[in-house]
Amino acid sequence: MTRPIPKKISQILPTFQNVAQTSNYYVQFALPAGAGGGEDLRSHLQRKGVDMRFHTETIGLLCSSASLPGSSHATVNAVGEHQGMVEKMAHTKNFTVIDLEFYVDNDYKSLKFLEHWLEYISDGGTSDPLGDDNYHFRMRYPKDYKSYDTKILKFEKNYRQYVEYTFKGLFPLSLNSTQVSYQNSQVLKASATFSYDRHVAGGTSSAQRDRGVHINNKSTEKFNAYNLEKKDLGTLTTKQAFLSDVSILNSGANKDIAKALSKTNYFKDTGPSKYSWKTLSEGRVL
Numbered sequence: 001m002t003r004p005i006p007k008k009i010s011q012i013l014p015t016f017q018n019v020a021q022t023s024n025y026y027v028q029f030a031l032p033a034g035a036g037g038g039e040d041l042r043s044h045l046q047r048k049g050v051d052m053r054f055h056t057e058t059i060g061l062l063c064s065s066a067s068l069p070g071s072s073h074a075t076v077n078a079v080g081e082h083q084g085m086v087e088k089m090a091h092t093k094n095f096t097v098i099d100l101e102f103y104v105d106n107d108y109k110s111l112k113f114l115e116h117w118l119e120y121i122s123d124g125g126t127s128d129p130l131g132d133d134n135y136h137f138r139m140r141y142p143k144d145y146k147s148y149d150t151k152i153l154k155f156e157k158n159y160r161q162y163v164e165y166t167f168k169g170l171f172p173l174s175l176n177s178t179q180v181s182y183q184n185s186q187v188l189k190a191s192a193t194f195s196y197d198r199h200v201a202g203g204t205s206s207a208q209r210d211r212g213v214h215i216n217n218k219s220t221e222k223f224n225a226y227n228l229e230k231k232d233l234g235t236l237t238t239k240q241a242f243l244s245d246v247s248i249l250n251s252g253a254n255k256d257i258a259k260a261l262s263k264t265n266y267f268k269d270t271g272p273s274k275y276s277w278k279t280l281s282e283g284r285v286l
Helices: 009-017 041-047 052-061 109-122 206-211 239-243 254-262 277-282
Strands: 025-028 063-065 071-079 086-095 098-103 150-155 162-168 171-175 189-195 198-201
Touching: 025 052, 041 052, 041 109, 052 063, 052 109, 086 198, 098 109, 109 171, 109 189
Parallel strands: none
Antiparallel strands: 025 150, 063 098, 071 086, 098 189, 150 162, 162 198, 171 189
């Protein structure tokens, strides 16, 4: 290592002016579909007054605080490989729990979302919780209550830089008690701790796979609106897979990209399209 070389403030300042901010993020839940044989989680929440639009869109907007996931390795001491030394060897990867906090809407749907997801996990018994003195709890199968596509997207104000995490096997571990008081009124919040089997860092959409930029891989080719019409693009499974690709939709050439897409058979879906160049360029659906 060479000795430090003095630098001007103007040379150092850009480094500290380009740091990530904490307030730009989005949480998107994807609850498991029914596997047949009994009420699934989505139907259970629907019966409790939490509709699908709420748990796929609104609950993510009401998430007032989130945690990006962490991980660690469990180790074992290896003695005797080298004389006089104790070495640590990794043998298991552990993933830390995450804490999410939500604003409670005046219909209390966000609180019901957490409460009844937890209830669904352990209400496998068929007895009546109100009138049966022998009521008991029975756990459901993990595939019935675990989410395998919940995401946290952390992005910057220009929407061009972002990092994405996809959680596999996520479910609420606990719902913390919510404090209410006669003191000065404040926004009611509910917080919960979530456990998960593992997480995947980086994008996972079909568009990102086609371009080779999934799971944080660096793009090796130029991809923009000007070569989109000339490029032989693979089709996506659904329109939503492309709409979720933040790096394209929020680039400086949004309208040009959308116009180019309207001239190509990019999507497999046939029939009347609900997607105009304007909705594509704004990254939203009519």
